[in-house]
Amino acid sequence: SNDRIMLPEHVAFIMDGNGRWAKQRNKPRFAGHRKGAEVLEGLCNYLFDNGIKTASFYAFSTENWSRPQDEVEKLMSLMMRMLKKNVPRFIKDEIRLVVSGDLDSERISASNKKAILEAVEKTRFFTRGTINICFNYGAKSEIVHAANAAVKKGQPITEQTIAENLWVGDLPDVDLVIRTSGEQRLSNFMLWQCAYSEMYFTDCLWPDFDVSELKKALEWFDGRKRRFGGV
Numbered sequence: 001s002n003d004r005i006m007l008p009e010h011v012a013f014i015m016d017g018n019g020r021w022a023k024q025r026n027k028p029r030f031a032g033h034r035k036g037a038e039v040l041e042g043l044c045n046y047l048f049d050n051g052i053k054t055a056s057f058y059a060f061s062t063e064n065w066s067r068p069q070d071e072v073e074k075l076m077s078l079m080m081r082m083l084k085k086n087v088p089r090f091i092k093d094e095i096r097l098v099v100s101g102d103l104d105s106e107r108i109s110a111s112n113k114k115a116i117l118e119a120v121e122k123t124r125f126f127t128r129g130t131i132n133i134c135f136n137y138g139a140k141s142e143i144v145h146a147a148n149a150a151v152k153k154g155q156p157i158t159e160q161t162i163a164e165n166l167w168v169g170d171l172p173d174v175d176l177v178i179r180t181s182g183e184q185r186l187s188n189f190m191l192w193q194c195a196y197s198e199m200y201f202t203d204c205l206w207p208d209f210d211v212s213e214l215k216k217a218l219e220w221f222d223g224r225k226r227r228f229g230g231v
């Protein structure tokens with residue numbers, strides 16, 4: 001059982017390979033994203049039931065706007081449907097939802113922004129677990145935004161003030177990053193929070209990443225000796 005292994009407090013997922021998964025099945029790319037969203041929902045149950053406090057997911061990057069308009073629109077509506085469907089469950093399970101990214105962008109419609117902020121507001125006091133959806137997210141922008149926010153408040157620029165002004169807010173640093181589909185890059189994901197993360201890469205495509213794949217990653221993490229630059 002999991003009580004014997006060292007668990008990460010914060011796991012962050014780069015959900016890659018949806019398009020290839022769909023292509024292998026002669027399905028439209030969106031079928032891969034839709035299955036990917038189901039995977040995300042399923043993993044959350046397992047994570048929070050097993051004592052992992054925080055899970056982050058890279059759902060939409062600032063670079064993703066350059067995809068075909070049809071795919072962008074479908075990812076947007078998938079995000080909105082996912083929130084609508086899951087907020088009652090988050091409330092029932094006492095899970096806090098955080099959405100980090102540039103929600104002030106004019107590319108996000110006013111109604112979508114409102115729905116996102118309402119969902120976040122409804123769950124903000126829950127403490128059993130936190131799910132952080134990185135949406136219209138880029139880590140360099142996040143750091144620039146945090147520095148500007150600190151200056152605006154008249155704060156000195158320190159690691160502390162940058163950290164407290166990040167979009168992700170008060171989340172702990174990431175202990176374990178999991179990236180699927182064989183790519184071994186961070187792709188502008190949580191650069192600040194991943195300074196000391198362990199990195200787990202698997203060839204498994206995201207729509208196939210199930211609880212048994214997650215357990216493999218957690219066992220791998222348990223086997224790492226983490227030294228934070230010390231000896």
Ligand code: FPP
Pocket residue numbers: 015016017018019020021033034036037040058059060064075076078079082181206
């Ligand atoms: C990368 O696969 C995945 C994405 C760009 C989107 C991730 C989104 C989900 C898993 C669904 C949940 C989404 C929301 C918005 C809640 P890819 O399309 O780059 O795959 P490929 O590299 O095989 O083409």
